Amino acid sequence: MQVRVLFFGMLKEIAGGGEQRLTLGDGARLADALFECEKKWPKLGDHLPTTATAINQEFAPVESGLKEGDEIALLPPVSGGAPDAEAFVRVQRERIVPHDIVPKLERAEDGAIVIFDGIVRNHSRGRETKYLEYEAYEPMALKQMQQLAVEARQKFAIRNVALVHRLGRLEIGESSVLIAVYSAHRAAAFEACRWLIDTLKQTVPIWKKEFFADGAVWADGEAFPAAIPTAGKAAKS
Numbered sequence: 597m598q599v600r601v602l603f604f605g606m607l608k609e610i611a612g613g614g615e616q617r618l619t620l621g622d623g624a625r626l627a628d629a630l631f632e633c634e635k636k637w638p639k640l641g642d643h644l645p646t647t648a649t650a651i652n653q654e655f656a657p658v659e660s661g662l663k664e665g666d667e668i669a670l671l672p673p674v675s676g677g678a679p680d681a682e683a684f685v686r687v688q689r690e691r692i693v694p695h696d697i698v699p700k701l702e703r704a705e706d707g708a709i710v711i712f713d714g715i716v717r718n719h720s721r722g723r724e725t726k727y728l729e730y731e732a733y734e735p736m737a738l739k740q741m742q743q744l745a746v747e748a749r750q751k752f753a754i755r756n757v758a759l760v761h762r763l764g765r766l767e768i769g770e771s772s773v774l775i776a777v778y779s780a781h782r783a784a785a786f787e788a789c790r791w792l793i794d795t796l797k798q799t800v801p802i803w804k805k806e807f808f809a810d811g812a813v814w815a816d817g818e819a820f821p822a823a824i825p826t827a828g829k830a831a832k833s
Contacts, residue, residue, distance in 0.1 A: 597619070597620055597621075597622060597624065597662065597663065597664040597665075598617055598618070598619055598620075598664065598665070599617070599618050599620060599629060599662055599664075599665065599666045599667070599668055600615060600616075600617055600618075600665075600666070600667045600668065601615070601616045601617070601618055601629065601633060601668045601669075601670065602614060602615055602667065602668065602669040602670065603615070603616070603670055604669070604670065604671055604672060605672040606643065606672055607640065607643060607647065607670050607672055610637050610639045610640055610643070611633070611636075611637050611640070612637075616633075616636075618632050618633070620632065620662065623661070624661075624662050625658065625659055625660060625661055625662060626649060626651065626656060626657070626658045626659070626660045626661075626662060626668065627658040627659065628662075629662065629668055630644065630649070630658060633670070640670075641739070642739075642742060643672060644670075645739070645742075645743045645746065646672065646743075646746050647670050647671060647672050648670075648671040649668070649669070649670060649671070650668070650669040650671060651666055651667070651668055651669075652666060652667050653667070653669070683742070683745035683746070683749070683756060683757045683758070683759065684697065684701055684756075684757070684758040684759070684760070685738065685741050685742045685745050685757075685758075685759045685760070686738075686759075686760045686761075687732060687734055687737055687738045687741065687760075687761050687763060688760065688761075688762060688763065689762070689763050689764040691762070691770060691771070692760055692762050692770070692771035692772075692773075692774050693771075694711065694713055694771065694774055694776075697758055697760065697774065697776065698711060698758065698776045701756055701758055701776065701778060702778065703755065703756075703778065705755065705780060706755060706778045706779065706780065707779065707780045707781055707782070708778075708779050708780070708781060708782035708784075708785040709776060709777070709778050709779075709785065710776070710777045710779075710782065710785035710786050710788075710789040711774070711775070711776045711777075711789075712773070712774070712775040712776075712789050712792075712793050713771050713773075713774055714771060714772045714773040714774070714793075715769060715770070715771060715772070716728050716766045716767065716768050716769060716770050716771075716772055717768070718768045720806050720808075721806070721808075721813070723808045723809075723810070724808065724809060725768065725806055725807070725808060726768075726807045726808060726809060727765055727766060727767050727768065727807050728765070728766045728772070728804055728805065728806055728807065729764065729765050729766070729804070729805045729807070730761070730762060730763045730764065730766065730772065730802055730803065730804055730805075731763060731802070731803055731805075732761070732763055732800075732801055732802040732803070733801040734763070736801050737761070737800050737801050737802050740799060740800045740801070741759050741761065741796065741800055744759065744792055744795055744796060744799075744800070745757045745759050745792075748777070748788045748791065748792055751788070751791065752777075752779075752784045752785075752787055752788035752791070753779060753780070753781065753784040754777050754778060754779040754784050754785060754788045755778045755779055755780070756777075756778045757775070757776070757777055757778070757788070757792070758774065758775065758776040759774075759775055759792065759796075760773065760774045760775075761773045761796075761800070761802060763802075772804075773793070773796070775789055775792050775793055775796075777789045777792070798821060799821065803815070
């Protein structure tokens, strides 16, 4: 079957036009169309978490079935929602240098910049820490962090966010995670910064291994929020 896909705002530029046609198999769902779109235009993946979907001018969930000639619309957040500035989100193995990141994102309208700089300390579990190693499910971790940056700017009265996490071996005193929140007022910046680090620790697939003189251990992770499906129930059924 053939369907039409309409793109708006920044999505139109990514897809190279406001309308494209897709050929899908019989019984295809909206999710299949989105998958094909992301294959054709990979950069769309950065925006899909905040993009509303409609079929024939009605909002529709991704499970919705499609039929020949359907019109699919991909709708980014409307004007007046998220700020125009692009959040600075990175997962990297290079050393994090806050002063190379934070000043570049400053704007004259910012009345407050709240920074959380997570540092590798020299002790844990009553023992001397030698160094840490971080590993991640990198594509998913980056996507989750990008989504957190979007959500933070929707939840709080802030202008922009920098969110950077380090991977690989980290020595004592090095930064493991940097969060900077830019806002006109300090209260919103403090709230958003706290929400970002707490939510990142719960939901982003990054794991820490601590190395001591007498061995190493994986750090205990925080439980996933109830909304995130886990394998536990499936394993018992």
